Each structure stands twice: as structure tokens, then as C-alpha cells.
Amino acid sequence: MKILDKDVLADHQGVRIVRLTIQAPDIAAKARAGQFVVLMVREEGERIPLTIVQTDPGKGTIVLIAQEAGLTTKLLAGAKTGDSLHSIAGPLGHPTNIKKYGKVILVGGGVGIAEIYPVASALKNAGNHVTSIIGSRTKELLILERELKEASSECIVMSDDGSYGRKGFVTQALKELLEKSAYDLVYAVGPIPMMRAVSAVTKPFGVPTLVSLNAIMVDGTGMCGCCRVTVAGKVKFSCVDGPEFDAGQVDWQELMNRNSIYTEKEKHICRLTGQAQSHP
Amino acid sequence: MKKEPVKIKERDKLSRARDFEEVVLGFSEGEALEEASRCLQCKDPKCIAGCPVGIDIKAFIGQLTKKDYDGAYATIRQKSNFPSICGRVCPAEYQCRKACVFTKKGEPFASQQAINIHFLERFIGDHGAKKGLHLKASGGSKYKGIKAAVVGSGPAGLCCAGELARQGIKVVIFEGLHKTGGVLRYGIPPFRLPRNILDAEINSLKELGVEIRPNAIIGKAKTIDELFGEGFSAVFLGLGAGIPSFLGIPGENLCNVYSANEFLTRVNLMNAHLFPVSHTPINIGKHIVVIGGGNTAMDAARVAIRLQHLAGVPPDTTICYRRTEVEMPARRLEIEHAKEEGVKFDFLVKPEEFSGDEKGFIGKMRSSRCELGEPDSSGRRRPVVIPDSHFEVDCDLVVIAVGLGANKILTSVTPQLKTDKYGDVTVDPQTMETSIKGVFAGGDIVGGEGTVIEAMGMAKKAASAILDYLDRKSA
Numbered sequence: 123m124k125i126l127d128k129d130v131l132a133d134h135q136g137v138r139i140v141r142l143t144i145q146a147p148d149i150a151a152k153a154r155a156g157q158f159v160v161l162m163v164r165e166e167g168e169r170i171p172l173t174i175v176q177t178d179p180g181k182g183t184i185v186l187i188a189q190e191a192g193l194t195t196k197l198l199a200g201a202k203t204g205d206s207l208h209s210i211a212g213p214l215g216h217p218t219n220i221k222k223y224g225k226v227i228l229v230g231g232g233v234g235i236a237e238i239y240p241v242a243s244a245l246k247n248a249g250n251h252v253t254s255i256i257g258s259r260t261k262e263l264l265i266l267e268r269e270l271k272e273a274s275s276e277c278i279v280m281s282d283d284g285s286y287g288r289k290g291f292v293t294q295a296l297k298e299l300l301e302k303s304a305y306d307l308v309y310a311v312g313p314i315p316m317m318r319a320v321s322a323v324t325k326p327f328g329v330p331t332l333v334s335l336n337a338i339m340v341d342g343t344g345m346c347g348c349c350r351v352t353v354a355g356k357v358k359f360s361c362v363d364g365p366e367f368d369a370g371q372v373d374w375q376e377l378m379n380r381n382s383i384y385t386e387k388e389k390h391i392c393r394l395t396g397q398a399q400s401h402p
Numbered sequence: 403m404k405k406e407p408v409k410i411k412e413r414d415k416l417s418r419a420r421d422f423e424e425v426v427l428g429f430s431e432g433e434a435l436e437e438a439s440r441c442l443q444c445k446d447p448k449c450i451a452g453c454p455v456g457i458d459i460k461a462f463i464g465q466l467t468k469k470d471y472d473g474a475y476a477t478i479r480q481k482s483n484f485p486s487i488c489g490r491v492c493p494a495e496y497q498c499r500k501a502c503v504f505t506k507k508g509e510p511f512a513s514q515q516a517i518n519i520h521f522l523e524r525f526i527g528d529h530g531a532k533k534g535l536h537l538k539a540s541g542g543s544k545y546k547g548i549k550a551a552v553v554g555s556g557p558a559g560l561c562c563a564g565e566l567a568r569q570g571i572k573v574v575i576f577e578g579l580h581k582t583g584g585v586l587r588y589g590i591p592p593f594r595l596p597r598n599i600l601d602a603e604i605n606s607l608k609e610l611g612v613e614i615r616p617n618a619i620i621g622k623a624k625t626i627d628e629l630f631g632e633g634f635s636a637v638f639l640g641l642g643a644g645i646p647s648f649l650g651i652p653g654e655n656l657c658n659v660y661s662a663n664e665f666l667t668r669v670n671l672m673n674a675h676l677f678p679v680s681h682t683p684i685n686i687g688k689h690i691v692v693i694g695g696g697n698t699a700m701d702a703a704r705v706a707i708r709l710q711h712l713a714g715v716p717p718d719t720t721i722c723y724r725r726t727e728v729e730m731p732a733r734r735l736e737i738e739h740a741k742e743e744g745v746k747f748d749f750l751v752k753p754e755e756f757s758g759d760e761k762g763f764i765g766k767m768r769s770s771r772c773e774l775g776e777p778d779s780s781g782r783r784r785p786v787v788i789p790d791s792h793f794e795v796d797c798d799l800v801v802i803a804v805g806l807g808a809n810k811i812l813t814s815v816t817p818q819l820k821t822d823k824y825g826d827v828t829v830d831p832q833t834m835e836t837s838i839k840g841v842f843a844g845g846d847i848v849g850g851e852g853t854v855i856e857a858m859g860m861a862k863k864a865a866s867a868i869l870d871y872l873d874r875k876s877a
Contacts, residue, residue, distance in 0.1 A: 341578070348660075
């Protein structure tokens with residue numbers, strides 16, 4: 123559970139994304155693309171899920187990437203090399219079904235780029251033609267560009283403000299690709315509005331589209347039911363039934379609502395700790 | 403002349419609902435002696451058969467009356483591994499106390515006059531814990547170098563681990579969560595089972611050499627085959643009943659609709675009541691509704707009303723149950739405690755739909771009224787919906803406590819492990835051995851939701867079968 127390495131991938135306009143290499147030999151030995159861990163930074167901390175971005179079974183390490191949002195990700199981002207996490211359990215959730223689909227498109231938005239990276243690598247290794255579309259608000263917030271370029275047959279970079287790559291949303295590039303040629307799979311991870319938009323774009327083309335959902339979890343093993351989502355009219359638990367689901371069948375509004383259950387509490391605790399930090 | 407039962411001391415109902423400290427204070431020595439003296443020491447005691455693990459109740463009460471507390475502890479300990487825990491959480495009014503000669507035949511649960519066996523057990527259990535009478539290793543070296551894996555650290559896992567470790571077996575417990583205790587920690591609130599009692603039991607296992615590996619999810623991090631590959635000679639599965647059931651009605655995924663498991667876990671395991679000192683949040687409603695009639699529903703409601711008190715919200719928590727009070731499966735004591743603490747009860751209610759506001763938070767519950775019909779397979783009268791009896795109540799937080807199903811994390815990746823139609827692990831009832839040789843199971847993953855003492859009974863049976871299995875293997 124020791125943090126062996128930490129680097130800041132992006133730090134701009136109050137948005138900070140960090141990469142941590144963590145000693146977790148049992149998880150490293152078993153984890154496959156698409157799976158996640160549930161961790162606690164401190165004893166009094168919250169349990170949060172994070173996608174496993176990379177593994178090195180030989181060294182017994184895994185790589186996690188987190189964007190500062192709530193208190194727990196802030197504490198994680200503030201951790202130093204040599205610190206130990208209070209707990210980490212995994213690998214959880216079903217792995218991505220890696221096989222030869224043919225031509226696939228991976229769409230990653232913001233910190234979601236980190237989550238499509240292991241899937242892109244695995245799909246490319248399985249003989250697929252992988253096109254990645256990665257996007258961020260602005261140049262400074264784009265992460266893992268080099269890694270995604272290596273893991274893909276082609277990689278399209280978008281930025282909302284046009285400061286880097288092409289100007290526009292990832293969905294624009296996705297639509298253009300689908301209009302030009304037939305694809306066998308689209309896989310998207312990012313903010314809920316992005317994944318919802320991806321789903322809307324791919325629907326008319328009839329291309330199978332998977333998303334990896336970021337529902338709130340406690341145990342991550344099916345015990346609490348906090349992460350339930352409605353998919354094709356049925357209640358599913360993201361942790362044990364997912365985290366990947368058919369994008370066209372997800373009740374996005376419900377997920378968006380459920381993910382904001384604790385928005386007020388988050389603001390409260392971040393305000394408190396913010397004050398604590400300014401008066402050391 | 404028949405003596406009146408000794409009333410157990412409890413904390414004041416107004417102050418106790420504002421914290422999570424233990425509600426029942428237990429008997430003093432004098433009170434325990436007085437209560438024990440009521441026991442008739444029946445020639446043919448029925449209470450023993452009423453105990454799921456067959457504690458020699460007559461004998462331990464006899465020893466208690468003679469102030470032989472160590473002896474009484476030893477008597478209980480022959481059959482029950484956790485007297486301090488069972489003395490607090492056993493539904494005695496459905497078990498030993500119901501079988502007591504002071505309970506009239508045909509009563510649904512124990513009469514008030516029945517001997518307070520559970521409180522006496524608690525008195526003796528706490529005496530044993532205080533004096534360090536926990537059973538020590540047997541000292542034999544027969545099983546030296548043999549390793550056994552226990553999956554899950556709930557009542558079944560802890561009991562099996564202790565039984566095996568005492569024989570000199572090296573036991574490793576694999577627990578999925580970051581803390582041990584399973585449902586004893588995430589499910590049962592500290593005001594019913596104080597954490598120092600639970601921690602003491604776990605520490606006594608550690609003293610026996612049991613190694614505990616938290617954050618280890620067997621089925622994900624390791625398979626059963628890999629455990630055997632690592633040199634474990636036998637495996638015990640105490641996986642618990644892991645998946646919360648929901649009602650399957652519209653609006654159940656609205657914000658602030660919690661499963662009891664989530665609601666209780668956030669508080670009991672993650673200390674959400676201490677937010678923001680502890681970082682796990684929980685929402686608190688102005689009008690809280692808990693649905694269900696079991697102990698979990700009582701626990702959830704009593705946690706809910708405490709959260710309201712702590713947050714300065716006028717307490718308004720209601721338990722809705724589809725039958726009436728007499729059919730409630732909860733312990734009578736918990737029902738009484740809930741009432742005393744201000745929890746309201748609405749019986750013969752069948753929730754039909756939840757509706758919410760524009761942000762997706764629950765605001766109302768629409769239900770039907772029921773009446774009691776013919777008895778069902780459980781022997782309890784079945785709730786029958788009265789047509790056109792819909793009514794609506796305001797509620798901004800709902801906790802659903804209507805039962806649990808089997809967790810399939812391990813069974814789904816272990817096809818050789820046979821399960822029944824409920825997903826529970828199938829075992830030989832004599833040995834608790836599963837369809838995989840050397841793999842045994844007990845607790846809620848076998849036969850569904852039960853009690854702590856039933857889990858313990860199964861685990862003890864499994865432990866003794868594991869010893870037989872190891873003997874045969876080495877012979």
C-alpha cells in the first residue's frame with residue numbers, strides 16, 4: 123500500500139491530476155483492463171473507487187490516476203512518495219472483454235483518458251485497429267498523450283478551447299469518424315455528460331458502445347447497493363455487475379442525480395479542510 | 403413463591419438516543435444472582451434444546467447461583483465461542499427463553515416471566531473476558547505446520563478460526579473490508595454491540611496466532627485453488643449474505659433511498675455520524691421511513707433517530723411493516739427500545755411507489771394498506787392489500803431493510819462450488835463440506851439469513867469436520 127512514486131500530470135486553473143505508483147502485489151498480479159480498486163487514504167477516510175491504469179506484476183505495483191475533486195482525491199493528490207494508503211482492495215468489477223472486434227474507437231475525456239488507456243493497450247495487443255479520441259478543456263489539462271499515441275493505431279486530440287489539437291468536443295471527432303467508416307466498437311470514459319453525448323452520437327450508427335461508469339461506492343463488492351444504476355430498465359450494481367455497461371441502455375439522468383447525492387456535504391468538508399489548511 | 407424477573411438496567415431513553423453508547427447496561431453481580439435464583443433447575447430442561455448450539459443452560463445457571471462464575475464461563479464456552487456477543491444479540495425470546503418452562507405453550511415468543519438467560523450469559527461472558535478466561539491453545543503439536551484459510555471475518559469465520567487455531571493450526575483470515583468483524587461491525591450498531599467487546603474477541607484470536615489479512619477479496623485477488631496452492635490444507639467460507647434486496651417498486655433509485663446495508667455501513671463501519679471528522683458522508687432526513695420488520699430495520703431506525711438528534715433535526719423516524727407487530731421477526735427487546743427512543747411504527751403498510759423532486763431526491767412514498775390473511779409457509783399471517791387503500795406520506799429519506807441475498811463474487815468464479823437456487827453454497831449438513839474437497843462453509847452463505855449463534859453453530863460443526871478431514875488426510 124506504499125506509494126512508490128508520484129507525479130503531477132496536470133495542474134492548471136485549480137484542476138490537478140496526479141499519477142501514483144502503489145505497491146499492491148496481489149492486485150498487480152490479477153488486475154486486468156477495466157477493473158478498479160477501492161481505497162482509503164486515511165483511517166478516518168472515505169472508501170473511493172479508482173480505475174487501475176497500469177500494472178507491473180513483476181514489481182508488484184499498480185498505477186492509479188486521480189483528479190482532485192472531493193476531499194479524498196485531494197488527500198490522495200497531497201500524499202507523498204513513501205506514504206502508505208490506509209487500505210486498498212481489488213481488483214474489483216468485471217474486466218473489459220478483450221478480443222478482436224476489428225476497428226474500435228476509444229473516447230477519453232479529462233481524467234477519463236487514464237481509464238481508456240489500459241483498454242486501448244489491451245485491445246491493440248488483441249489485434250484491433252484502435253483509434254483513440256482524447257480531449258480536455260485546454261492544453262494544460264491533457265494527460266497521457268504520448269501513452270495513448272503508443273497504445274493506439276491513431277490518436278486524435280481535441281481541446282474545448284482549441285489551445286491544442288483540434289478545437290471542439292471529442293464527440294465531434296467521433297461523429298466524423300463514424301460518418302466516414304464503419305466501426306465495430308466504441309468505448310468511452312469521461313464525465314457523465316460526455317458519455318451521454320457519446321451514446322447519443324453512436325446510436326444512429328448502431329455501433330455497440332460501452333461506457334465505464336463512475337458511480338459512488340462504499341464497499342465495492344456488492345454489499346451496499348450504493349452504486350446502483352438502471353440499465354435497460356433493470357437495476358444493476360456498478361461494482362459487481364459493471365463497471366462497464368451498454369451506453370445506449372444507461373439511465374443517465376438517474377446516474378447524474380445519484381452522483382450528486384453528497385454535493386452539499388462535499389462542499390462543506392472541503393470548505394472546512396480548506397480553512398484548516400490556510401491556518402496551519 | 404414465584405419471584406418476579408429482575409429488570410435489566412438500561413440507559414435513560416432520552417439521553418441514549420443522542421449517542422452510540424451501549425443501551426443495555428447488564429446485570430450487576432447481585433442482580434445476576436437474583437435472576438439466576440429464579441431458575442427452577444428443571445429435571446428435564448427445555449431451554450437447552452431451544453439453544454441453537456445446545457449450551458447447557460441449566461448447568462451454567464446452577465454454577466452462577468453458586469458464584470462459580472469461572473465454571474459457568476467454561477460451561478458456556480464448551481458450546482458458544484462468543485458469550486459476550488451472543489448475550490447481547492441473540493434473539494433469546496425465540497430460542498432458549500421461548501423454551502423456558504415459564505413461557506406458556508403456543509406463545510409466539512418468550513413470556514416476560516421466562517428466565518433472562520441471555521442477560522445471564524452476558525454477565526458470565528463479560529466476567530470471562532475481564533478475567534481473561536478465553537480458551538487457550540490446546541498445546542498439542544498434532545497440527546503443527548498445518549495451515550487453514552478462513553474467508554470472511556464475520557461470526558462464522560471468527561468462530562471457525564478460533565476453533566482451528568486452538569488446535570495448533572495456523573489460521574489466516576481473509577477479509578474483504580478494511581476492518582474485521584463482518585456484519586458484527588458493519589451491520590450491528592455499537593449501541594447494541596460495543597466495539598470493545600468485538601475487538602476483545604478478535605484480539606483473543608490474534609493471541610491464538612490467527613493472522614488477519616484485511617482488504618483481501620477472495621475470488622478477485624485470489625481463487626480457492628490459489629489458496630490451496632499457497633499451502634492451505636483446508637478452506638472455510640464464511641462469506642455472509644452479501645447483497646441487499648430491494649422492493650422492486652418505482653422510484654427506488656431516487657437519491658436518499660438507501661439499502662439498510664449502505665445506511666448502516668456508512669455509520670457503523672465508516673463513522674459517517676462523525677462527519678466531517680470522519681470523511682464518509684450520510685444524508686439525514688426530516689421525515690425518515692424505514693421499511694422492514696427485522697432486527698436490521700430496528701437497527702436502521704435507531705441509527706436514523708440518533709442521526710436526527712445529533713444533527714439537531716426534530717426526531718421523525720417511522721418503521722413501516724406490511725404485517726403487524728406480533729409478526730415482526732425482530733427481537734422484542736429491539737422493538738421496545740426503538741419505541742422508547744421515539745421511533746414510530748406504521749403497520750400493515752405495503753409501499754407502492756416513491757416519488758421525488760426535480761433533482762431526483764425522494765419526497766413522498768405512496769403505499770397501500772394491508773390486512774392479515776391466511777398464514778403463509780412461515781406460519782405468519784400473510785399481508786393482503788386492501789383495494790383502493792392508497793395513501794401518501796412525506797418522506798425525504800428511506801431505508802430499505804427487507805433482507806439480503808447471496809454475494810456471488812466468489813461463487814461466480816468458482817464453478818466447481820455448487821450453489822442452490824438462491825445462490826447459497828450447498829453443503830453436506832453433517833460436515834458443512836462443500837462440493838469441493840477440503841472446502842467447508844457456514845453462516846449466512848449457507849441457508850440464507852440467520853443469527854449470529856446459528857452461524858457460530860455451523861462454524862463449530864465445520865471446524866470439527868475440518869479436523870477430521872486433516873486427520874484422514876495425514877493418516
